[in-house]
Amino acid sequence: MDIQVAQLTTELKFIKNGMFILYVSPFPSALIFLMMKLLLKNMAISYLICVSIFVVCIKLVYRNASAHFSALPSPAAVAGVRETDNKIYLLVKEEKRYMDAQLYCHGRGGTLSMPKDENTNSLIASYINQAGLTRVFIGINDLEKEGNFVYSDRSPMQTFNKWRSGEPNNAYDEEDCVEMVASGGWNDVACHITMYFVCEFDKENV
Incomplete structure (x- = not known):
């Protein structure tokens, strides 16, 4: 035995x-x-x-x-964080469609990033560059009404914008979402394409 x-x-x-x-x-x-x-x-x-x-x-x-x-997020999928006095920004290196990206951010208590002033826009652009990326989804769209762009929290855009020359152009009548490129400029793009994205969180809720 x-x-x-x-x-x-x-x-x-x-x-x-x-x-x-x-x-x-x-x-x-x-x-x-x-x-x-x-x-x-x-x-x-x-x-x-x-x-x-x-x-x-x-x-x-x-x-x-x-x-x-x-069920746990991959450490390699997150490219660090950036902070302001009131916000935390998280660049997620997982390619998703616009709505899926928004759901990802919302499920973690945030939203797609909303650059509402020059400082925030520059911070996100720097973030993109340092991560070695060329573009990301940001929280701006005109899904509800063509040409009426709003932020992902449904607040209207004010005077600040960073549209690149000739943008937004709604090419092929299907560009209702917005990307930021590494220079900080904005383009309207189709919502069904996939790319990396930046989430935004209120510090008081984190």
């Missing part, structure tokens, strides 16, 4: 699952085997039950761990 226990613990010590290799202490395996041996006279049945119980446990642990970690 000692030889079979040693063989069992050796077989169960390393279990390879995809890219993951799990190390298992030999003691629990041996203990399960010995318990089964006490309950059953047949050595082969004891062995099979032990292996079956062990594999099921490993699968359950792996499944729960995978579900937990897949």
Whole structure:
């Protein structure tokens, strides 16, 4: 029996699952085997039950761990933060459509970034440059009424804007969302394209 226990613990010590290799202490395996041996006279049945119980446990642990970690944001997806006195800006390096980007920000207690003055616009533009990007979605659109651009919090645009020359032009009658390029200029773009984006949060709510 000692030889079979040693063989069992050796077989169960390393279990390879995809890219993951799990190390298992030999003691629990041996203990399960010995318990089964006490309950059953047949050595082969004891062995099979032990292996079956062990594999099921490993699968359950792996499944729960995978579900937990897949729900966490990837550290590589976030390019740091920028702050002002009242706001926090988060550049998210995950390509999403405009509405999905807005939902992402909203789900975390914020909104797509709303550059309502020169200082904020310059901060976001600098953020884009330092991250090595060329453009991001910002929280401006005219989805409700063509040509009537508003911020993502539905507040109307005032006198400040950074439209690039010839913009907004609503090319192909489908450009209802807005991107900021690395220079700080704005373009209207189609909402269904995907790109990185910047979320904005009120410090008092963080």
